[in-house]
Amino acid sequence: MIETTIAGMGYDLVDIERAPRGLLRVFIDRRAGQVYATGAGEFITVEDCEKVTRQLQYALEVEGVDYERLEVSSPGLDRPLRSEADFTRFAGSEIALTLKMPFQGRKAFRGVLQGATPTWSVVFKEGKQEQCLGFTLDELREARLVPVVDFKGRRGTNKVADGAPEAPQPDGGQE
Secondary structure, three states: OHHHHHHHOOEEEEEEEEEHHHEEEEEEEEOOOOOOOOOOOOOOOHHHHHHHHHHHHHHHHHHOOOOOEEEEEOOOOOOEOOOHHHHHHOOOOEEEEEEEEEEOOEEEEEEEEEEEEOEEEEEEEEOOEEEEEEEOHHHEEEEEEOOOOOOOOOOOOOOOOOOOOOOOOOOOOOO
């Protein structure tokens, strides 16, 4: 019912979690290529979460679902990848994956996700060499996007814009 409601609103259900004390946590994401009234490109906004929360509260009440609190949010920067559609959408992105069974003595890999041809693959560096690991979704325990955080323009300089004097240094200007 939750997935149907969210899909009907033009969003994707990423995950549902039941937490202690009646908390129902729902993670949503925007569909690739779809235009949203709230703007903001491909990222979930507070307005998206509010809109879905209102609709889900109504739907959960009608269905008689027992919960105390509802929390709707984005899947975060390290979004989990669960479905074939997730892997297709994020092909070319860096991911971290964990296999159910070890391959050559390890389960965890981090690299660039390649498209499916009949299996998925991730290209990763082993020392100075690139290697490719093929896998099916059934072989995965977990897969997540690797967060890309860009701090351009935040280099830690003490200079202030427009020729204003530098801010005082915490050590009194002594090194």
